[in-house]
Amino acid sequence: MCDLFLGGLALQWRQMLPVRMEESEDRIYHENLALVRRRILAFVLRRLAPQHADFAQAEDIAQSCVVTLWEKYPDKRELGEMVGIAIGAARHKVAQFRRDRDKRPGISDWAADLREFHDPQNPHSGERIFEQVAAREYMNALLLGLLKLSPRCRQILSLKLIEQRSYPEIRMVMGISGNIYEMAKRCHKTLLRILGGIGL
Amino acid sequence: MSPSDRFDPDALLLGYSAGELTAEERDALFQAAAVNQDLFDQLMDAEAMRHALSFPEQRKRAGEVLNAWEFEHAGDEELAAPAGLSWQGIKGKTVPLQSRRPEPVNYAALENRAPYRTHARFTDLFRSVLTTVATTLLLRICYSLLTAIGASLLVPGAQLGGALIGTVPPVPPILHLVQAAIAALLLAVQFTPFLKPQVIAERDHPIARKSLAQFIAGWRWAWAGWLMLYLWLWVHGGSGAQPDPIADILNCLTSFPLFWCFFVLDKPSIALPGYPERNASFWRAIGTAWGVGAGVCLMAVAGRLHLWGLNEFGLVFLGLYDGLAIAFLVGRFDSHWMKVPRWMLVPLYGYALIQMMWVFFFKLPPEWQIYSYLVALLFKVCLFLVVTHLLHAGNLRRYLEAAEEGKLGPQTEASTTVS
Numbered sequence: 001m002c003d004l005f006l007g008g009l010a011l012q013w014r015q016m017l018p019v020r021m022e023e024s025e026d027r028i029y030h031e032n033l034a035l036v037r038r039r040i041l042a043f044v045l046r047r048l049a050p051q052h053a054d055f056a057q058a059e060d061i062a063q064s065c066v067v068t069l070w071e072k073y074p075d076k077r078e079l080g081e082m083v084g085i086a087i088g089a090a091r092h093k094v095a096q097f098r099r100d101r102d103k104r105p106g107i108s109d110w111a112a113d114l115r116e117f118h119d120p121q122n123p124h125s126g127e128r129i130f131e132q133v134a135a136r137e138y139m140n141a142l143l144l145g146l147l148k149l150s151p152r153c154r155q156i157l158s159l160k161l162i163e164q165r166s167y168p169e170i171r172m173v174m175g176i177s178g179n180i181y182e183m184a185k186r187c188h189k190t191l192l193r194i195l196g197g198i199g200l
Numbered sequence: 201m202s203p204s205d206r207f208d209p210d211a212l213l214l215g216y217s218a219g220e221l222t223a224e225e226r227d228a229l230f231q232a233a234a235v236n237q238d239l240f241d242q243l244m245d246a247e248a249m250r251h252a253l254s255f256p257e258q259r260k261r262a263g264e265v266l267n268a269w270e271f272e273h274a275g276d277e278e279l280a281a282p283a284g285l286s287w288q289g290i291k292g293k294t295v296p297l298q299s300r301r302p303e304p305v306n307y308a309a310l311e312n313r314a315p316y317r318t319h320a321r322f323t324d325l326f327r328s329v330l331t332t333v334a335t336t337l338l339l340r341i342c343y344s345l346l347t348a349i350g351a352s353l354l355v356p357g358a359q360l361g362g363a364l365i366g367t368v369p370p371v372p373p374i375l376h377l378v379q380a381a382i383a384a385l386l387l388a389v390q391f392t393p394f395l396k397p398q399v400i401a402e403r404d405h406p407i408a409r410k411s412l413a414q415f416i417a418g419w420r421w422a423w424a425g426w427l428m429l430y431l432w433l434w435v436h437g438g439s440g441a442q443p444d445p446i447a448d449i450l451n452c453l454t455s456f457p458l459f460w461c462f463f464v465l466d467k468p469s470i471a472l473p474g475y476p477e478r479n480a481s482f483w484r485a486i487g488t489a490w491g492v493g494a495g496v497c498l499m500a501v502a503g504r505l506h507l508w509g510l511n512e513f514g515l516v517f518l519g520l521y522d523g524l525a526i527a528f529l530v531g532r533f534d535s536h537w538m539k540v541p542r543w544m545l546v547p548l549y550g551y552a553l554i555q556m557m558w559v560f561f562f563k564l565p566p567e568w569q570i571y572s573y574l575v576a577l578l579f580k581v582c583l584f585l586v587v588t589h590l591l592h593a594g595n596l597r598r599y600l601e602a603a604e605e606g607k608l609g610p611q612t613e614a615s616t617t618v619s
Contacts, residue, residue, distance in 0.1 A: 032234075039233070039240045046241060083230035083240075087247045136261075138252035143265055150602075154266065161218055161253055162262050188214040195245045 025077070032079045036086045037066045044094065047196075052101065061097055065089040095134035145194040153187035160184055207232065209239055217246045217253070346571045373434050375570070379577055380430035386584050387423040390416075397591035400601065408600035410470045415596070418460035419587060425454035426580070445501040448518055452497040455555075458525035459489040465532045465599070496521045512563075523556035526583070533586065537599040544586055551579035 041062035049058055068089045069082055076082055142161075146154050152174075159165045159173060171180045212229040215221040221229065233240040252258050389395065397416060400409040429450040436444060463469065469482040496517045501507075503514020530548040533540045554576050564572070590596040 035234055039237060042237050043241050043244050078227075079234050080227035080230040083234045083243075084226065087230075087233075087240075087244055088251075090244060091247050091251060132255065135252045135255045135258050138248045139255075139258040139262055142249055142252055143262055146262075146266065147269060151270075154270075158263070158266050160214075161249070162259050162266070164218070164259075185208075185210045185214050188217065189210045192213060192242045192245050195249070196241060 029077050032077070032082050033066050033069065035079070036069065036082050037062050039083075040065050040086060040090045043090065048094070048097070053097065057097070061090070061093045064093050092134075095130070095137070098137075099130065099133070141195060142191075145191050148194050149187060149191060153183075153190065156180065156184050157187050157191060209242075213242055213246045216243070217249045219250055219253070346574055347567070349574060372570075375573060376430050376434035379573075380427055380434055382577065382581065383423055383427040383430055386581070387420065387427055389588075390420055390423070395588050395592045398594035398597045400597050405601045405604045407470045407472070408597070408604040411464055411600050411603075412597065414464045414469055415461050415600075416591070418457040418464060421457035421460070422454055423584075425450065425457060429454055445504045448500040448504060448515070449497055451522060451558075452493050452500070452518060455522045455525035456490060456493050458529050459493075460486065462525070462528040462532055463489070465529075493521060519556045519558060522558065523552045523554075526552040526555055530583075533590070535599065537602050538590060538595050540586060540590065540595070544582070547579045547582040548586060551576065551583055554579060 041058055044053065044058040044061050045055070049055060053061075065086050069076070069085055073082075073085050076085055146157060149157065155174060156170060159170045160167075165173070167180050167184070170184070171177075174180070176183070207228060209229070209232060212221065212225055212232075215225060216229060229243065233243045397412065400412055402409055429447065432450055433447055436447070463482055463485045467482040467485060468478050471477070471479045499510065499514040500518040501514075503510040503512050527549065530545060530552060532538075533548065534545065554572065557572075558576065
């Protein structure tokens, strides 16, 4: 009787195990979502608030990124994957926010109604144009950052990032015998610091 | 990516911007960014950069803008981006420039300067008048203060033409003792946690770290020299004798460490494991400065003792040596990397000028000697405050780190201009 009872209990437990694991995975997933949301919110607050956005708007941006993760990428549940998607989404949402704030005339509202707007393959779609405009603005900020660097750093990063040369090639072009990789790394670090100040 | 296996966020961020990371490296970076807000913020910037760089037409435009910029600013060494440059300010036109023709180019509007208005000229004129009045008043007040303090210290009978001239020292020994006490205090402060210099991380900037240690050593040495000089003057001055050759030697010994500090900031002073001759120019300069100092010292002593047919004119060279040591060092503080407010440089250069004249102070009327002595004391304290500020606020750290990163110095000597 006792064995039967214990056997039944064990069976019940085994049946519950997948459910528990699923619950645990869900809990981790939601924790990850919360973590990603917190990071994006802090980033947006640091960069946009209070001059360009208030707290509620920053929360909206962070929330919309999480919703994108939740709805469009439900299978991406690893933290690394989620961050990778989230940063792209956050970049997009921040650019959208800037566009809406500035009411950029380059993309009119009616374009949003067109069927092909969301077609990424269509080179004339609103989405594509928007991405190009955003890229142009990012590039302007990047140029501004590069111009604030020392001539040497600017040359290294220009060769690396813009001309996409390899390190040996950069060493040859610049005639530097030192550790070009270390120099590039430090220059890039400075560039990121400048870009942070500009408010990319 | 770096061949090293250790987690290096800077390397990963560079790789991410350049689009060169493997899936594993990307994942490591993302995981780290999820738990570190600063890294996440940098990753967001790197993401924006990567996105912009993924458009070939944007890369082409960026290359053209940079070409135009380099062409326009060819020859500038310490190229600072114009103040007030904003993100919005750079928006706009592409730059149709690939060739290096010496023609004016129309490139992206980087500045939005308002035209210089006429009423601004009147403001400038008014400012100039105001400065004249303020300077006159301020200097008059300073003179009153100096004469009031100086007169109270003047030994009776030591005035020009007084009965005791030549037998009573014009600068009372107590003033030397005060100088010595201040030097001792300021030297002691450097060994306490109060106003401690900012530390440079060994891992990030090993060269800058060692350079900073060299600078601090030289700086302390200078203060120890001043302490010895004023102690000597105090002890020796009590006997009523004129300044003597030992004081000249000690004076020279205070200037040499200032040259040392200058060369630490000016030349590659640290040898590297695979590059032992890297600091050769530094040691050459140090040897020369030392040799010149010894020669100048010999001339001063000979002049003071009227040897080799010399008179006190031999002291001129010592004055020049002292003054130049401070002027060279202060000249380094002029760098915008140091961020020393320009007005702060005034007393420092003033101190250099006073040093040049100091050797002839014994020819001045006694009260003038005391006034100049007080001004020199004030300037010396200013020098201490500026250097302590540079060390404590991290300005010197940033300068040395920038030097190590190759951001300073001539463009042709890529990695050799580091301190």
